[in-house]
Amino acid sequence: MNKKSIKDVDVHGKRVFCRVDFNVPMEQGKITDDTRIRAALPTIQYLMDQGAKLILASHLGRPKGKVVEEMRLTAVAERLSQLLGKEVTKTNEVIGPEVTEKVSELHNGDVLLLENVRFDAREEKNDAELSRQFAALADLFVNDAFGTSHRAHASTAGIADYIPAVAGFLLQKELEILGSALQTPKRPFTAIVGGAKVKDKIGVIENLLTKVDNLIIGGGLAYTFIKAKGLEIGKSLLEEDKIELAASYLRQAEEAGVRIYLPVDVVVVDEFSPHPPIVKTVDVDQIPTDLEALDIGPKTRELYADVIRSSQLVIWNGPMGVFEFDQFAQGTNTVAKALADSEALSIVGGGDSAAAIEKAGLADEVDHISTGGGASLELLEGKTLPGVAVLNDKE
Numbered sequence: 001m002n003k004k005s006i007k008d009v010d011v012h013g014k015r016v017f018c019r020v021d022f023n024v025p026m027e028q029g030k031i032t033d034d035t036r037i038r039a040a041l042p043t044i045q046y047l048m049d050q051g052a053k054l055i056l057a058s059h060l061g062r063p064k065g066k067v068v069e070e071m072r073l074t075a076v077a078e079r080l081s082q083l084l085g086k087e088v089t090k091t092n093e094v095i096g097p098e099v100t101e102k103v104s105e106l107h108n109g110d111v112l113l114l115e116n117v118r119f120d121a122r123e124e125k126n127d128a129e130l131s132r133q134f135a136a137l138a139d140l141f142v143n144d145a146f147g148t149s150h151r152a153h154a155s156t157a158g159i160a161d162y163i164p165a166v167a168g169f170l171l172q173k174e175l176e177i178l179g180s181a182l183q184t185p186k187r188p189f190t191a192i193v194g195g196a197k198v199k200d201k202i203g204v205i206e207n208l209l210t211k212v213d214n215l216i217i218g219g220g221l222a223y224t225f226i227k228a229k230g231l232e233i234g235k236s237l238l239e240e241d242k243i244e245l246a247a248s249y250l251r252q253a254e255e256a257g258v259r260i261y262l263p264v265d266v267v268v269v270d271e272f273s274p275h276p277p278i279v280k281t282v283d284v285d286q287i288p289t290d291l292e293a294l295d296i297g298p299k300t301r302e303l304y305a306d307v308i309r310s311s312q313l314v315i316w317n318g319p320m321g322v323f324e325f326d327q328f329a330q331g332t333n334t335v336a337k338a339l340a341d342s343e344a345l346s347i348v349g350g351g352d353s354a355a356a357i358e359k360a361g362l363a364d365e366v367d368h369i370s371t372g373g374g375a376s377l378e379l380l381e382g383k384t385l386p387g388v389a390v391l392n393d394k395e
């Protein structure tokens with residue numbers, strides 16, 4: 001990578017604004033998986049040891065520019081304090097007098113965490129004024145938020161217009177590992193895409209079709225494709241205005257000789273909950289109009305596991321079902337197990353996918369767990385990530 005890293009600059013006594021991705025899965029105010037916090041520790045610890053005054057910034061969820069109490073970073077600050085064995089101060093605002101004061105009180109080696117940056121509507125607009133205000137707090141910008149580096153926002157990109165900008169260790173490591181796997185991909189090369197961010201993820205498929213041998217589609221993403229094939233999907237997750245696009249991908253794949261795998265059976269329910277009154281497995285052409293699919297069925301699990309076992313490189317982003325409810329985690333767990341057992345070079349990416357593989361107890365069995373889902377897919381497409389592009393080049 002020809003970008004400067006924190007090793008290339010002197011941070012002693014400097015105020016460092018470090019963007020991290022602490023967008024961790026939460027349930028009832030509790031962190032259910034702290035992979036992303038742990039992944040940022042090497043950078044944070046290094047900057048502390050070097051005597052920097054550290055200002056950390058992250059988003060959590062999608063609060064859409066307003067304060068949402070459940071999306072405050074309070075639990076994140078507590079967990080970070082535990083992991084570092086040192087008190088992390090947190091502000092209750094994103095920017096303003098409280099932030100300015102707390103920054104001025106920092107000593108070398110201290111850590112301050114700003115409130116969820118997406119509480120400020122200007123963050124996602126990559127607003128110049130907010131970028132300038134962030135920059136005014138610090139002498140240096142460090143991007144270690146690989147999982148958010150595909151977003152051009154004030155704290156991931158805009159800030160770099162005003163102060164020197166370098167990469168953290170996590171960002172560097174992610175780019176190296178993903179970059180080398182993709183440079184001369186081992187074949188057969190299989191990509192597995194699932195999850196719930198259909199709007200974000202469907203777009204990457206066009207490019208993936210030029211790179212992979214097999215494309216497995218599961219999770220919430222699958223239903224827009226099933227609909228595109230003219231089948232009934234009931235109340236399953238659908239991105240209405242992407243149906244045409246999905247249909248065109250199915251045609252393109254056929255022309256390119258890429259095999260697309262879609263669910264052949266699914267688990268449907270009458271209520272989105274851990275224990276719905278009705279739970280049944282049906283073939284994909286038999287989804288009742290009033291039910292919703294929360295997992296891939298047993299035939300699909302076996303089919304997907306077979307494809308994985310015959311691959312040499314597998315990149316997986318997005319759970320196969322609503323794995324947070326144990327009853328609907330079987331599709332995700334079967335895919336995770338197949339990946340763990342296979343000889344393929346295996347890379348799993350995404351905040352929720354990482355949580356799923358941890359929950360399945362298989363985190364040590366795959367080659368790399370990436371903290372980025374959308375980010376790793378865009379990298380896989382061959383795109384330059386905005387949060388990387390803004391960093392200073394090595395001289």
Ligand SMILES: Nc1ncnc2c1ncn2[C@@H]1O[C@H](COP(=O)(O)OP(=O)(O)O)[C@@H](O)[C@H]1O
Binds near residue numbers: 219354
């Ligand atoms: N069939 C489905 N219907 C609704 N949500 C689903 C379905 N399958 C998976 N999901 C949800 O997708 C979410 C993760 O999506 P996403 O954020 O895109 O993945 P990642 O964080 O791994 O990149 C999980 O919370 C999971 O419950």
Ligand SMILES: O=C(OP(=O)(O)O)[C@H](O)COP(=O)(O)O
Binds near residue numbers: 061148151197351375
């Ligand atoms: O969780 C994230 O991405 P992921 O779900 O693709 O892993 C990142 O924190 C980015 O969040 P965003 O998709 O709301 O911009």
Ligand SMILES: [Mg+2]
Binds near residue numbers: 351352353373
């Ligand atoms: Mg996610």
